[in-house]
Amino acid sequence: MATIVRTKEGNWRVQVRRKGKYASQTLRLKTLANEWAVETERLIDLGGEPSSHRIRDLRTIADLVDLHIADLHEVGRPLRRSKQAVMEALKRDPGATRIDRLDRATIIKYWQRRAKQGAGPVTLSVDLSYLRTVLTHAAAIHGISVDTESIRLARAALTRLGLVGRSHERDRRPTEAEIEALLDYFDKSINTIIRWAGLSASRLPPMRQEEICKIEWSDVDLNKRVVLIRDRKDPRRKDGNHQKVPLLNLTGFDAWHLMLEQNVLTGGKRPLFPLSSPICWHRLLARSTTIGNR
Numbered sequence: 001m002a003t004i005v006r007t008k009e010g011n012w013r014v015q016v017r018r019k020g021k022y023a024s025q026t027l028r029l030k031t032l033a034n035e036w037a038v039e040t041e042r043l044i045d046l047g048g049e050p051s052s053h054r055i056r057d058l059r060t061i062a063d064l065v066d067l068h069i070a071d072l073h074e075v076g077r078p079l080r081r082s083k084q085a086v087m088e089a090l091k092r093d094p095g096a097t098r099i100d101r102l103d104r105a106t107i108i109k110y111w112q113r114r115a116k117q118g119a120g121p122v123t124l125s126v127d128l129s130y131l132r133t134v135l136t137h138a139a140a141i142h143g144i145s146v147d148t149e150s151i152r153l154a155r156a157a158l159t160r161l162g163l164v165g166r167s168h169e170r171d172r173r174p175t176e177a178e179i180e181a182l183l184d185y186f187d188k189s190i191n192t193i194i195r196w197a198g199l200s201a202s203r204l205p206p207m208r209q210e211e212i213c214k215i216e217w218s219d220v221d222l223n224k225r226v227v228l229i230r231d232r233k234d235p236r237r238k239d240g241n242h243q244k245v246p247l248l249n250l251t252g253f254d255a256w257h258l259m260l261e262q263n264v265l266t267g268g269k270r271p272l273f274p275l276s277s278p279i280c281w282h283r284l285l286a287r288s289t290t291i292g293n294r
Contacts, residue, residue, distance in 0.1 A: 002037035004030065016040045043143045061102060061131075062095030064138045064146075071141060081210070086130050099146060107131075107154035111163060121165035128155055128164060208233055215272045217263055220247075225256050 003015045007026065012033040015024045023040050027033045058064060065087050069079060079087060094102065094110045111124055119127075132151040138144040158164040211229050219228040226244045247255040262272045 002041065004033050004037065006030075016044070018044045046143065058138075058144060059098055060095060061097050061099065061134070062091040064099065064134050064144070065091050065095065067142070068134045068137045071137070083130065086127055087134075089127070090131060090134070099144070102135075102147060102150065104150040104153045104157070107150060108157055111154070111158055112161075115163045121163060122167045124158070125155075125164040125166070128158070213271060217272055220259060220263075220272075227259065 003017075005013055007013050011026050011028055012030045013024065013026045014033040014037050016022065016037055018041055021044050025033070025036050025040075027036060058067060069087060072078060094106065097106060107128075111128065114124055114127070128151065132148060135146040135148050135151065139146050139148065155164060211232060214230060215227060219230070220226075221228070221244075224244075225247045227247055228242055228244055230242050232241050232243050247259055259272070266272055
């Protein structure tokens, strides 16, 4: 049963209690309050969970993306940088597409355009997975009618076209000659990020740029000569996934010495490896690829 009352501010507050479930919303017009009450009661009758959002206000894919982000913030799970970037891209295009017009052909067309712009199979596969997550979230949490089957069919088609796929596992380690060529390149660079990346790529477990740039002097254990890498990338758990990485002196490349050197260069200020321009990072990757292909 729905109860609608006018607030002191002149708005209309509607409350729905039905089959042991409760939902409320404050709207500007009484007609909107009545519509929301009817939609909410219908959703509860269908076995769904009541939502604080008006279903009729959610018309486009961008609306569903915003809904997904808002729900995650509400439960204390804000998006991280990479996923946030993907969500913003989905809001731009195909964000303008109406929910009821998102079909297999529309998805394939958009992903083909992204491929022509230079996006690789792994990137496109991740983007498609996030779109499916947004649609599934809307259906499961808010009872919104969406076509998730189109995602499955589009993925099958895009896979056959070679536009989406999995990343390739590394099948070998760098040779000594390749490592020496990289270190020679790093030694000539004054950019601290590139020098540390050279250390990481050649002697330590792989690290991401974000992990490198978060290292603080307090993370360095002077007695054990290890560095604590916080929130390391993990497919299931990143928050609190701290790992200790040894700073070894192998084959003439002294990681510990580099760490001490950085402490002097930064004056003990945090972080030890200040965030550098992404351009430098991409130059490193390009240089590594060039050396690896020789």
